[in-house]
Amino acid sequence: MSAPLSLSAGFIDYLPQLLATNEHQAFLDACAQPPKKSIRFNRLTTSAERHGEIAAGHGWQLQPIPWCDDGYWLTGEESPGNALEHVAGGFYIQEASSMLPVAVLQRLWHQQHGPSTPARVLDMAAAPGSKTTQLGSWLAGNGTLVANEFAASRLKALYTNLSRCGVGNTILTNHDGAIIGNALPDWFDAILLDAPCSGEGTIRKDAKAFANWSLPAIHELVATQRRLLESAFKALRPGGLLVYSTCSLNTLENEQLIDRFCADHGDAERHDLRPLWPQLAAIHHPQGHLKIWPHRFDAEGFFVAALSKAADAAQQPRTEARLSPRFPYQPLSAKEQLQCRQLAADSQQLSLPEGDYWQRDGTIWLFPEAARDLLGRLLTNRPGLKIGEIHGRELRLDHDAAIVFAPLLQRRIAVNGEQARAFLAGQDIEDDAGRKGDWLLCYQGLPLGLARAAQGRLRNRLPRDRVRQTTIADHDS
Ligand SMILES: C[S@@+](CC[C@H](N)C(=O)[O-])C[C@H]1O[C@@H](n2cnc3c(N)ncnc32)[C@H](O)[C@@H]1O
Numbered sequence: 001m002s003a004p005l006s007l008s009a010g011f012i013d014y015l016p017q018l019l020a021t022n023e024h025q026a027f028l029d030a031c032a033q034p035p036k037k038s039i040r041f042n043r044l045t046t047s048a049e050r051h052g053e054i055a056a057g058h059g060w061q062l063q064p065i066p067w068c069d070d071g072y073w074l075t076g077e078e079s080p081g082n083a084l085e086h087v088a089g090g091f092y093i094q095e096a097s098s099m100l101p102v103a104v105l106q107r108l109w110h111q112q113h114g115p116s117t118p119a120r121v122l123d124m125a126a127a128p129g130s131k132t133t134q135l136g137s138w139l140a141g142n143g144t145l146v147a148n149e150f151a152a153s154r155l156k157a158l159y160t161n162l163s164r165c166g167v168g169n170t171i172l173t174n175h176d177g178a179i180i181g182n183a184l185p186d187w188f189d190a191i192l193l194d195a196p197c198s199g200e201g202t203i204r205k206d207a208k209a210f211a212n213w214s215l216p217a218i219h220e221l222v223a224t225q226r227r228l229l230e231s232a233f234k235a236l237r238p239g240g241l242l243v244y245s246t247c248s249l250n251t252l253e254n255e256q257l258i259d260r261f262c263a264d265h266g267d268a269e270r271h272d273l274r275p276l277w278p279q280l281a282a283i284h285h286p287q288g289h290l291k292i293w294p295h296r297f298d299a300e301g302f303f304v305a306a307l308s309k310a311a312d313a314a315q316q317p318r319t320e321a322r323l324s325p326r327f328p329y330q331p332l333s334a335k336e337q338l339q340c341r342q343l344a345a346d347s348q349q350l351s352l353p354e355g356d357y358w359q360r361d362g363t364i365w366l367f368p369e370a371a372r373d374l375l376g377r378l379l380t381n382r383p384g385l386k387i388g389e390i391h392g393r394e395l396r397l398d399h400d401a402a403i404v405f406a407p408l409l410q411r412r413i414a415v416n417g418e419q420a421r422a423f424l425a426g427q428d429i430e431d432d433a434g435r436k437g438d439w440l441l442c443y444q445g446l447p448l449g450l451a452r453a454a455q456g457r458l459r460n461r462l463p464r465d466r467v468r469q470t471t472i473a474d475h476d477s
Contacts (some may be wrong), residue, residue, distance in 0.1 A: 007175025030295035068099040097302035101245035118189035127154035129161035136167030144368035168404035172382040185316035199247035201301025239311040267313035321376030379407035406447035426467035
């Protein structure tokens with residue numbers, strides 16, 4: 001069923017600058033169509049062999065999204081948001097078009113560098129994290145992924161999504177992205193700038209998406225996008241790769257912005273993205289970008305461009321890193337790190353990786369590889385992964401660490417759908433196996449969280465803010 005569109009007079013006046021007259025009606029008709037459901041499986045938790053099995057369990061039919069190996073359009077009665085596998089980080093509900101920017105970054109990167117992944121990645125405007133979790137799924141725990149979001153109110157959703165999907169190699173920051181270039185010049189190998197935008201492409205999801213569309217509002221956004229792109233390019237190392245994307249369709253936020261940027265920056269090299277998916281002519285842009293018009297290709301509107309910084313671009317001066325005396329974490333010495341990893345092995349039978357461990361008020365943290373170089377230059381909201389707390393001879397694991405290290409945890413209990421739902425609703429579970437200590441509960445191999453076994457019960461250790469009150473569907477096979 002199509003929804004009534006609410007278009008502003010300003011947008012209707014602008015349309016002739018975007019599309020030939022004979023396309024207007026087809027575009028408006030396509031905008032009025034309901035959005036197609038799509039999901040992206042999370043490689044950190046779910047292998048490709050399981051995609052079909054999970055879908056079949058819910059009666060979903062999957063149709064592959066051509067630019068994302070783990071992405072599918074999905075049909076079926078049951079809502080994917082209610083599936084236990086979703087809560088357990090098995091997949092992310094994401095528009096097909098929104099998977100395109102990271103897919104571009106991935107393909108270009110591998111063309112240039114073979115199978116290795118970038119060591120330092122920035123997602124400059126990250127919340128709620130659909131693309132950060134996609135980046136995390138690609139990086140598979142390697143390197144440092146900086147997820148920045150300016151709106152403090154959106155950080156919680158970003159963090160919760162990263163936690164749910166088991167992305168542990170992240171540093172969360174809460175800055176205006178425009179300051180990052182000066183703080184960390186020439187620092188990142190790869191950057192995604194999924195810019196704040198007018199969102200015209202999301203009209204199928206939100207019929208009022210451009211009810212208040214106006215050219216002055218667009219010009220204001222363009223000013224922000226320019227500042228962010230300047231900063232992102234500055235933060236990119238020579239030879240590094242930058243993907244710019246928006247879910248808007250006007251040329252001011254997209255083609256014109258990139259044209260002007262390239263005209264002003266001799267060291268910016270624009271990529272022709274058309275050869276990445278030569279068969280998808282409907283989304284090819286004459287200037288080599290990718291642009292999804294919903295009436296030409298049945299998906300949400302989107303724009304993606306990619307730039308490299310010339311390998312011989314002049315290096316920029318960098319200020320000396322200075323860790324604030326108020327930074328509340330202290331690094332563990334080599335000996336303390338060893339002791340801490342030994343505690344995890346003894347008390348949790350968990351072999352923690354070598355790395356950069358820190359402590360804060362009795363809690364242990366693992367910072368991503370490049371954190372030390374970043375810490376003195378940028379304030380962080382969450383500088384790494386909380387591993388847990390030391391209680392006597394026990395390292396009591398944190399929920400996030402249990403999800404990230406789930407494949408390494410030996411003390412695991414497979415629960416059925418009913419038990420999983422009870423656990424996710426915050427309840428304890430009966431246990432007559434005489435177990436003791438912390439155990440990871442898993443549903444269909446996917447980690448749900450920790451429970452502490454004692455006296456015939458598995459006591460729920462799910463963080464209170466993750467307890468779900470909603471109905472969750474499962475499939476017991
Ligand atoms: C298009 S949304 C990002 C969506 C996200 N990349 C995803 O895929 O889930 C743009 C984000 O930019 C944030 N933002 C707005 N101004 C910003 C700024 N100056 N610096 C960094 N982020 C900003 C917004 O709060 C919003 O969360």
